[in-house]
Amino acid sequence: MSVSRRGFIKLLGAGTAAMGLSRLGIDLSPTQAYAAGLKIEGAKESISICPFCSCCCNVLVHAKDGKIINVEGDPDYPVSGGGLCAKGASLKSLHNSPERLTKPLYRAPGATKWVEKDWDWMMERIARRIKDQRDRDFMPKNAAGAVVNRLESVFHLGSSQVSNEEAAVLHQMIRAFGIVHFDHQARICHSPSVPALAECFGRGAMTNHYSDLANSDAVLIMGSNCAEHHPMTFRWINMAKEKGAVVVHVDPKFSRTSARSTYHVPIRSGTDIAMLGGMIKYILENKKYFEEFVVNYTNASFLVGEKYSFKDGMFAGFDAAKGKYDKAAWAFEKDAAGMVKRDKTLAHPRCVINVMRDHYSRYDLDTVSSVTGVSKADLLKVYEAYSATGKPDKAGSFVYALGWTQHSVGVQNIRMSGLIQQLLGNVGNAGGGIAALRGEPNVQGTTDHALLYGYLPGYHSTPTANYPTLGDYLKAYTPKSADPMSVNWWQNRPKYVVSLLKSWYGDNATKENDFGYSWVPKMDPGEDYSHLYIFDRMYKDKIKGGLCFGHNPCQSIPNSNKVRKAWDKLDWLVIGEVFHNETTDNWRRPGIDPKKVKTEVFLLPSAYRAEKAGTVSNSGRWQMWHYKCAEPLGKSRNMGEMFVEIMNRVRDLYNKEGGAFPEPITKADYPAKFDAEAVAMRVNGTFTRDTTIGGKLYKKGQLVPGFPNLQVDGSTSSMCWVYCGGYTEEAGNLAKRRDLTQTPMQAKIHLYPKFAWVWPMDRRILYNRASVDVNGKPYNPEKAVIAWENGKWVGDVPDGGQPPMAMKGGVYPFIMQTEGHAQLFGPGREDGPFPEHYEPAETPLKVNPFSSQMHNPVMKVIKSDMDQLAKNGDPRFPIVLTTYSLTEHWCSGSETRNGPALLEAEPQQYVEMSHELAKEKGVKNGEVVIVESLRGKTQAVAMVTVRVKPFTIMGKTVHLVGMPFCFGWTKPKCGDTTNRVTVSVGDPNTSIPEYKACLVNVYKATKVTEL
């Protein structure tokens, strides 16, 4: 009998259970057979993917008579091994929920109820609305007279929920319309990850992958409660712990992650840089760093230019009038040939490592302890445990999520882990790296496809008005290195940009017309078009209409009182959703007279994940195919179909009537119908004509085998170069691979190299050339990722196929960095080359003991009559508020609050507070309280707990409270969003809002619904 692995697991499971019971003399096999038959007999089984966290658990979906009757974890998915958390276990009830949107709904201006309409009526009117608005407001030039060809009065928000293929056609459509106010959930969850990780290593993604965490000797979890919010992560962390790894959880509150860790170390929210700055000082002073790695693979030996300085919290180059740094002041010193000067002895005082030592010399135990609230003993315990991984055969991993990103220093929080990992040599190796636990699925893939204003798909900056031609643009963004040992992979950017333009405009993109570059909208240089600014401009009547797919900003954006007022001001709104939520129904929120809300709303019912096919990418960059398991419920449709129909209807109108700058729309090479498989091929890319590369002929229409084959002359197209290689002529759609075979070397480190496909080029561990010495010998042969054997690399796909550094033709390991080295000193970020501790925008302190610069000097602060900030140490608001997710609800909760079991487990808004604070406020556990800030107030049930404790900060008691961010007014009918009190302040690099630290006060409610 031939048995598949899944079949084998099922038989084994049944056999094991039967064996156990048969020992008791009970034969249950007839009962088991009967029960199994009842459940899924006659059902069609397909594979889908959980639509919640970025663990992307694969699920087996059973459908019968068109209805989903069973969902269970897929045991073949290496990350989960068949496990599901509460959300995944609720997928059947969520898909079949009577609360689902199943018909297109229309709300006329001033109407008090929804009216059902058919798709045709809705689509026709939506296309008309978009075209009329575009024709009215299209801007051929900006105020300075530069050509911009953009539309500012319309926005697009969302959607991290769509597949990669839906994202690809959505991005193409948004650029064709000229929209620049274009943003999605990555902005508010992980936007800092890209600039932080890219500045350190070259790419903005999680370095390793979930199952690799089992290889760690130490795991430092900061800014994440992964046992509850990315539960499958903890499967691998537990495995590491069972093998002897130390697991440290640094977090303001005790959680299930803390309970399963070796230590929990409470920290005041917003002080992570201070704590880790102390660790850098400890590592450098106690020579805990991995010197060979540091000298050869990082920029520790580079000489920082003489213009650089750091004085009292400010880096050199600050322009007070502009409120920005001039980064030229942070440049490296170069020789006449353009090579960066280096001192590999590390003796020169301007070597990066010495400048770094000076910088963190102020982070002594006393100061760090007094600012963070962490005892000196705990600091030392963490520093010692983690820095023990700075040895060739040891590996440590950082794990973070929104607890790090959602700060006015979000990028520099993450950079801090990058600095420590470089010092300890924990990059590229098994069990090392930085686990950026992404939020929603598919936020990794949709970030790769750039549903954000600042990038084009594949991490190319969006063109700005100061680059009028493609040549100007490519010159500005194509780095050059004088060092022959640096691969400097971004020198290939022109090939990827031209291939992208070919994919958008097909035969209409020619060399003569700059491949259609003038049709891509241009932003104003330095302008910010992200969430905080979109809502501020909407509030100030500068935005008239928009599209919002799979996103709930009226619940999830800070200062929601202002956000909701801004939303009221729109003339028209198109929303694609699975359920009603605070955004779809904002016009009828409590306290509002719908008759006074002028917005015309088109609410389009969306298919849910198991009702459509396509790919999503987990945090570890695994691109995986999910199948259509059942027809969409009612009249719902997948979003890809909606985007394609909207674009084609608008195009029809332009073809018929003409209008403002029609070329980007009429000349687009856009599918007539949405077909995920066909778009997946477009994403990978094809040859646009017969082309010979390296003596091999590729015929027109053939799939490009990988991005090294993309061309600059227009002979190839690809909608996103990093995904090129995932769909080939030889192997087909590699995202569908389910092959679990591995070599013994690969199996030792849980590499699973043949399961699905991973960008880039199926490389499972990024920067893996740093896991070997300059001769290609693994630093840790027991957990080798790659090795140079007999003149070739074995193991994982090497990060650059050239020989090891010391050999002829050898290159540096960080191929995406211009100079080939990981960057301890990062001269490219807005707020400094080294992370520095600044207090959050609202702080209970009156002084910052590290400098007289209280806050990040270049943080983004939104100003309006609804955007007040409490002053430093404001006695009216003495309590620090932090926010978080729950296992049972995902993000804004707009889906999971429709799951009866999930809602039963976590039924209402609450605020966690210490016994000490509760006593001070006269509040008892379970009583209703008001949480208030300068922006507004919200109501919650008090959860008085030992999970949060008062901190002693600079000799004073500072209380911290925590609230989940998943509740809203639509359901359950008690309380509202935490974001009524949070601040509109953002990190200077990405404008991610500071959700994780603002000032509030708490008092007992005198009546329920006191809002």
Ligand code: SF4
């Ligand atoms: S929410 Fe995350 S951990 Fe839970 S089942 Fe879904 S993908 Fe898996």
